[in-house]
Amino acid sequence: MRKRFSLVLIKPSHYDDDGYVIQWLRSAIPSNTLAVLYGLALDCKERRVLGDDVEIVISAFDECNTHIRPERIARQIGSGPGLVALVGVQSNQYPRAMDIARPLRAAGVQVCIGGFHVSGCLSMLPEVPAELKQAMDLGISLFAGEAEGRFEQVLRDAWQGTLKPLYNYMADLPSLDGVPMPILPATRIKRTGGKxxxxxxxxxxxxxxxxxxxxxxxxxxxxxxSADDVEQIIRRNLAQGINRFFITDDNFARNKD
Ligand code: SF4
Structure with a gap:
C-alpha cells in the first residue's frame, strides 16, 4: 500500500477594516503564486520526489473565493505526514496567514509561509522583524525567495518531519527556463469570475x-x-477548457527582444 503525504496550498486573503476576511463567491483575479506553487507541486508528485511508494495528495485553495477552516484542514491531513504551505503572502495578508497557521500548529500540522512579506523583510530590513521571529517560535517554517528547484527539498524535509525554521534563497533567484509551468485545476479556476x-x-x-x-x-x-513554455501553458489550459488568462510580469517592456 502506498503511503500518503498531504500537501495543502493556501493563498490567504486579508482582513477589512472591521476585521472580516475579504472574500467573494467568485473572485476577480486568480493567484499567480498559487498557480506557480501548484505547478511545482504537481511536478514533485509526478517525479515522486518522496519515493516511489509515497503519493503526494495536493489541494489548492484561494481564500479570496473559498472559506478556509483550519480545523477542517487539520482533519483533512489527519495524523499522517503533511504540510500546509501559505503561499504568496503579502504584508497585508500576513496577519491572516498567521491566524490560519496558529490553530494548525496547535493541532500539530507542519506549516510554512512564503511570499513577498517574508522575502521583502529579509531582503530589505537590517534584522528579522518581530512577527517573523514569532512565527518561527511557533514552529512555522519561513520561505524567502522563489521555489523553482527548491520546493522538493521543503517537501522532503516536511516528509521527514525536519522542516527548517528558515529557507532563505534570496541570494540565488532561479532561471525560469524550462521550469515546471504554473497551472491551476479547472475546479479552482471556476471560482474566479469569468473562469x-x-x-x-x-x-x-x-x-x-x-x-x-x-x-x-x-x-x-x-x-x-520562453515562448515555447508560454505556448505549453496555454495549450495545457485549453485542454482543461480554460481559455482566459491574467498574465503578470514585473515589467512587460523591459526586454529588448
Ligand atoms: S520599471 Fe517597474 S519593476 Fe522596474 S524598477 Fe521601476 S517600478 Fe520596479
Missing part, C-alpha cells in the same frame, strides 16, 4: 526606481519564460 487563470511571464527588472520593492525581492536580472 480566468494566470501565469507570470517574467520576473525581475533591470531598472532602479527608488520606490520599487520588486527589484529588492525578484532581483534586477530579467528572467522570463
Amino acid at each position: 480566468i487563470t494566470t501565469f507570470d511571464a517574467g520576473r525581475g527588472c533591470p531598472f532602479q526606481c527608488s520606490f520599487c520593492t520588486i527589484i529588492n525581492v525578484q532581483g534586477r536580472k530579467s528572467r522570463r519564460r
